[in-house]
Amino acid sequence: EKAGFEHFMMKEIHEQPKAVRDTLNSVVKDGRIDFKEMQISDEDLNKYEQIYIVACGSAWHVGMAAQYVLEDLTDIPVRVELASEFRYRKMPLNQKALVIVVSQSGETADTLAALRLAKEKKLATLAIVNVVGSSIAREADHVLYTLAGPEISVATTKAYSAQLAAMYCLAVQFARVREKITEEQYSFYISELLSIPEKMEKVLEDKERIQWFAAKYANAHDVFFVGRGIDYAISLEGSLKLKEISYIHSEAYAAGELKHGTISLIEQGMLVIGVLTQDELYEKTISNMLECKSRGAYLMGLTTYGHYEVEDQVNFAVYVPKVDEHFVGSLAVIPLQLLGYYVSVAKGLDVDKPRNLAKSVTVE
Numbered sequence: 001e002k003a004g005f006e007h008f009m010m011k012e013i014h015e016q017p018k019a020v021r022d023t024l025n026s027v028v029k030d031g032r033i034d035f036k037e038m039q040i041s042d043e044d045l046n047k048y049e050q051i052y053i054v055a056c057g058s059a060w061h062v063g064m065a066a067q068y069v070l071e072d073l074t075d076i077p078v079r080v081e082l083a084s085e086f087r088y089r090k091m092p093l094n095q096k097a098l099v100i101v102v103s104q105s106g107e108t109a110d111t112l113a114a115l116r117l118a119k120e121k122k123l124a125t126l127a128i129v130n131v132v133g134s135s136i137a138r139e140a141d142h143v144l145y146t147l148a149g150p151e152i153s154v155a156t157t158k159a160y161s162a163q164l165a166a167m168y169c170l171a172v173q174f175a176r177v178r179e180k181i182t183e184e185q186y187s188f189y190i191s192e193l194l195s196i197p198e199k200m201e202k203v204l205e206d207k208e209r210i211q212w213f214a215a216k217y218a219n220a221h222d223v224f225f226v227g228r229g230i231d232y233a234i235s236l237e238g239s240l241k242l243k244e245i246s247y248i249h250s251e252a253y254a255a256g257e258l259k260h261g262t263i264s265l266i267e268q269g270m271l272v273i274g275v276l277t278q279d280e281l282y283e284k285t286i287s288n289m290l291e292c293k294s295r296g297a298y299l300m301g302l303t304t305y306g307h308y309e310v311e312d313q314v315n316f317a318v319y320v321p322k323v324d325e326h327f328v329g330s331l332a333v334i335p336l337q338l339l340g341y342y343v344s345v346a347k348g349l350d351v352d353k354p355r356n357l358a359k360s361v362t363v364e
């Protein structure tokens with residue numbers, strides 16, 4: 001049942017190209033995105049003035065990444081909320097908002113409660129869900145299914161990637177319907193989206209390099225992940241993957257925040273992982289990382305092929321293929337998932353069932 005892999009997590013990491021391909025293929029028809037099955041019309045997509053993305057854990061990280069993509073491609077302001085906060089927060093809600101809840105299981109208590117609250121307030125709701133027929137899928141006005149298949153490992157990988165892909169489709173379609181991008185750009189974005197699964201395969205081919213690095217860092221006590229924009233959102237997910245299965249303390253910081261407090265924690269030998277996939281932000285983030293290096297930190301830089309200057313700046317470089325920058329997080333997250341996995345294995349831990357955690361969190 002593990003298809004020759006030692007753990008479900010590794011099997012599911014390898015199923016990501018398929019999860020993304022299946023999810024994309026369910027909405028991309030003849031080179032166009034088609035949301036007919038979830039009963040959302042172009043008219044609907046035109047009327048929203050605000051998007052709230054509400055979720056927990058990794059699904060919230062998907063929201064964090066999607067926010068940058070949606071806001072850059074469309075004219076709609078996006079706010080990302082933790083479901084456990086949203087449901088108790090008395091915030092003024094825009095009546096012309098679309099509330100997007102994201103959940104693999106479709107049963108997460110806080111996310112379900114947030115969905116019910118949004119419905120009570122008469123807001124339009126859309127659920128991005130993996131489990132067909134789950135509570136969230138049944139109750140939301142519209143459902144966009146991720147086709148990741150059953151996910152067994154507690155630490156999510158393929159559901160996360162499928163959720164990201166679903167979000168990209170929403171962003172591109174919103175952008176086209178609202179005429180924020182031309183027909184040419186629309187076709188370009190769709191072909192970039194369709195290129196993701198194959199590029200994911202390529203990232204997976206380099207896994208031994210990550211395994212080697214993980215063995216070296218299995219005894220680390222503290223790890224920092226840094227990045228700006230989409231790279232920050234990917235850092236959040238990388239940090240959670242590492243800590244939840246390896247029990248190594250790790251934190252993700254928006255790189256610009258380091259000097260507002262956190263840099264005082266940097267000590268000799270500490271590992272700082274920088275996500276550097278956004279060309280415009282590369283110089284800014286690498287300079288924050290170099291400040292850590294001069295205080296003794298060991299640097300891992302995760303960037304795209306072509307940024308070979310990184311070799312002179314960091315101690316360990318990891319590359320992913322290029323794809324339109326809005327979508328590169330889908331590739332950058334994989335080496336970070338692998339890092340968490342291999343560190344956990346090197347420490348002899350229960351990778352698929354980390355202590356104190358359940359796959360589906362049905363209590364608040």
Ligand code: F6R
Pocket residue numbers: 056057058059060102103104105106107108111154155156240244359360361
């Ligand atoms: C982390 C992880 C969790 C879930 C979170 C939400 O690897 O899997 O953080 O993402 O518990 O679960 P769902 O998506 O089922 O609502």
